[in-house]
Every structure is written in C-alpha cells, then in structure tokens.
Amino acid sequence: MPETIVVLFDNGMASQNQDYLPSRLIVQKETVESLISRKFEDNQENTIGIIPLVQTQSNDIITPTKQRPYIKTFLNEIKLSRNVDIMGCLSQSLHIFNQKDSPGCMLVIFLGSEPPETEKDELFARLYQLLTFGIMIKMVFFGEAIEMAEAYKKIDFTNFSCIEVKPSEEFADRVLSFINGDEHLEEDDPELAEAIRLSLEEQKKQQK
Template sequence: MVLEATVIIIDNSEWSRNGDYMPTRYDAQVDAVRYLFNVKTSDNPENTVGVIANGGSSPQVLVSLTSDQGVLLRGMHELSVRGTSHFDIGIQIAQLVLKHRANKHQKQRIITFTTSPIETDEKSLVRLGKKLKKNGVSIDVISFGEHVANEQKLAAFVEAANNNDMSHLVTVPPGAHVLSEQIRASAIVGGTTGGEGGDFEFGVDPDMDPELALALRMSMQEEEERQRRDAASRPEAPSGAGQQDGDVMMEDVEDEEIREAIRMSLMDGGESSTGNAKNDDLVASLIGSLPGVDSNDPALQNALGPDSKKDEDKPKDKGKDN
C-alpha cells in the first residue's frame, strides 16, 4: 500500500457546463473526485486527499489534506461553476499544499482535471513539469471535453514531469460512458494491469456503497480474530485417543456377544441333568472371565439355575423316625 498525499484539481470553469459528458462536465468531475477520494483512502488509511477548484478569478483550496470523507463533502458543497480555468496556477498551489503536508513520509501526487482550453504556452508547461519532477511530485492529467486542442501541450507537460512512469495522461473522449468508470480502467488507479485500486475488496465498490464495504471488511477482520483465538485455546488431542475409543467399543461388542451366547445356552431344555451340570460349570467359568460381572449376583444366579435355586429354597423334610 502506497503512503501518499494527493491534491485533486477540478476545472469548474464555465466550460464545465457543457453536457457532452453525462450528466455534465462539472457533475462528472464531482462524481470522479468522490471516487478517487475513496480509492486513495481505501488503499492506505494514512493517505490524505485535498481538493482545489481552479475556476473563477483565481484557484481556491476547497479541502485541505484529509482522510475524513465528511470534510471532503462539506468542502465540495461550496463548489460552483464560474469564471475561467487557471491550469498552471492551480498546479503550483497544489504543490504548495503538498509541501506543507503533516506526514513528510507521504509521497506527493497531483491529479488535475482539464475540460477547457489551456492558455499557458507549451514551454511554460514544460518548465512546470520539470519543477514537479525535481521536487518529487507525480502528476496525473485527466483531459476531456477540449482534449484535442490540449493534447500536444499536455503530452509535453506530462513527459517533462514523468519519473519512473509515475505520471500519466488520460484522455477521455465524449460518449455515453461515465467519467469515473474511465478513470477506474486507466493507469491512474491500476486499470486492467492489476495495480492499486483496480479491483475492489469483496467485489464491492466503496464509492458506490461505502457502508457495505466497511461492514464486509470489519466482518472479515472479526472472523480472522475469532479463528486465531480458537486456534490458541484449542488443546491438542492425544495421538492415541482415537485408538483407545475404538478398543473400548470392541470390548463392549465382545461382552454383548458372550452374554447372548450364555442366554441362548440357558434356553436349551432338552439336555440331561448330567449335561446341565457340565453346562453349569462351563457357564460359571465363562461368567468368571467377564470383566465387570459379579458371578455371585443373586439376579444372575436366579437366571442361571432356577431349578437348583428352588431346591435350595425348599425346606427339607424332617426325618420320621418314629
């Protein structure tokens, strides 16, 4: 994320009343300024943006460098169409605003719109471009409306100011397209090259729906934090835990099978008393080998030998010696 201070210059001269760009040249710029503000501040929370209007009798600083969208909207509310454009003077004032930025670690950038004929001669613009390059100020020029008349001057100006391809000239012809959409596709915000601002996080344009974009970003951060807390608090499972659980289940199954075999053997009533005695010994031996089974349990004794139990409970006849 680039740490940057940006000053946006609006051409609010009488030429901006023209309706060859939707809805007018002026309104198209206002929409594009809001879009650029959101792109810059979303790219880095410490980025700041200022706005200058170069129409009228002289350029006017509408918004000093800020990251507060409310400050931007209040400043833009004072904007109106008037007078003529002062292309070169507006850039010089923007350079002074950047020079007095609070965070000196921020890189400096100027984005200027021009929608009226530029009266300044080409040599003066080249000198201005070289001065920007010397002072480390990048500049993006968005030319529309009178772009044919200004093309040669602006190309020479941007070439003089360019350093490491950090300055750009974007020409937007008239048509049914939206100016901010053309800027989005340009090198100013990355365009199709995948640079900064080209694709929006979560697929939501923060300029179109800033509240939704903020809510999605906060939700993602909360989910990441929750996952980190869960991972930190979750104890590691012992490596033999699964095997121990399986052994316990198999032991229960084997016990049930043995009990079922004992029950079936007791239901066989066709064996002789001698066989029953042998079976009783076998059953007693099996029961004694079962874990957790008490062979002296009265209920179990009753199930194993009901006849014997009855004989034991029956009172013996007293001898009749008399």
C-alpha cells in the same frame, strides 16, 4: 506508506456542458467522490485535498486532510465560475507538496478546456518543476482539452502519465482505473478487473 493526493478540479464555465452526461461538472464530482472512498479504503492515513481551477475567493481550497466529511462537503459545494487560473493552482499544489515528503505525493489534474496559447509553455514548465521534485502527476484530458493530450504523452518522466476520455466512454470507470493503476488488468487479470468494476458500481450506488 500513506499517500497525499491533491486533485485539481476543472470548474470553469465549460464544465456546464452536457457532452459528458449529466454534465462535465457532475461526472468530475462523482469520480472524485469515488476516488476519495477508494483511497480511504486503501489506507485511512491517506490525505486528500482539492484545488478548484477557479476560486471566487483567494485560496478557496481544501488542503490534504484525513477528514472525509470536510472533503466531501467542499467537493459538493464547488460551483461553476469564470477565469480558470491553472498556473495559480499549480503554484498552490507546489506549496502544499513542498511541506511533504515527495514519495507518496500525487497530483491529479482534470482539464476539460485548453488554456490560452500564452500559458501553454508555462504550463509545461510548471509541470516539469513538480515532476523534478518527484511528485507523481496524472492528467485527465477531456472536452476541448483532448486536443492537448498528444503533446503531453511525450513527457518523458516515469512519474507522469495522462489519458484522454471521450464523451462516449464511461468517465468515472476510465479515470479511476487510470489513477489506481488498474488500466492493464483487463488483459492481465480479467477476473480482477471485473471485480474492481463491480466494486466501483457498488460505491456509486452507496453514494446516491
């Protein structure tokens, strides 16, 4: 069955930080580009959309499409900006998924900075709403948002999972393994895990 994947991309000003080299913005772009390649290799009927957490113009997103060049162009043009609006982005995601059959729908959330305290309860509520519709949600906490990870690990839905990625870790490899469900391959099938790692490295070389 084809998948519909929506990526929430953290382009807030904190993504200029270089604790994740070369910068948080660039490691996200590299990771999403590899994800795009992987998903279209898996199934050419998959569709992918991207929602920046900061949109300088209203509704400046790319809805799920099979048009790989459009997705990559949009991704490359994402710039840093102020005033992250994760609630608005989750509403946009919900609107997109309401028009799809929930099986095969995945929301990937990159979060590098903590939302204001006043929004944290609402963030939980909005995620629960998506989860009850059967949307698979995978959250990637990095940067200051790592502090939030423990609370989210307590979410008791089979279609929810999250990881925290530290600056000392290989961002793209860790995130792609998590999104693609390869996390346990290391112990279950080390040869396959190594083959996947080499494949990811080859994808990175081709993108340069």
